[in-house]
Amino acid sequence: MQSLTNDSSRFCYYCGFENPQNYRLCGNCGGENPVSVSATAVQRHVPQPAFLPLVVEMPKSRLIYIILGLFFGMLGIHNFYANRKAEGAAQLIFLLLFYWTIIAPAAVFVWSIVDVCTVKVDGNGIPMR
Helix, strand or coil: CCCCCCCCCCECCCCCCECCCCCCECCCCCCECCCCCCHHHHHHHCCCCCCCCCCCCCCCCHHHHHHHHHHHHHHCHHHHHCCCHHHHHHHHHHHHHCCCCCHHHHHHHHHHHHHHHHCCECCCCCECC
C-alpha cells in the first residue's frame, strides 16, 4: 500500500490506481483522496471484510453406515447417509428397474456388501469415525 506522502498522493489509497496530482476522487474506484479529506471520511470508505459463514460438518458414523448397508443396502440408503448421492441413486434406480430379475438384486446386494467393507470416507472426503 502506498504511503501518504506528497509524492504518492496521486496513487489511490484504496485501489492503487494512478490519478492526476492532488486528485479528489479516484478515476477507478471513486474513493476520496485521504490527503484532501478528513480522517472520518477516510474511515467511511475503508472496505469491510465480507462475512464468511463457518460451516462445521461432523464426521459420519461408520457403524451406522455399516448397519444401514446391511439392512437397507439394496436401496442405497447407506450411500445417501454418507453423502454419496450418485452411488445411492445408481443402486436405487438399478434395483427398481430390474427388481423382477434374479441377477440384478443379487448384484446390488454384493455391491452394497463391497461398499460396507471398503468405503471409509464420506462423499465430502471426511473419514468416517
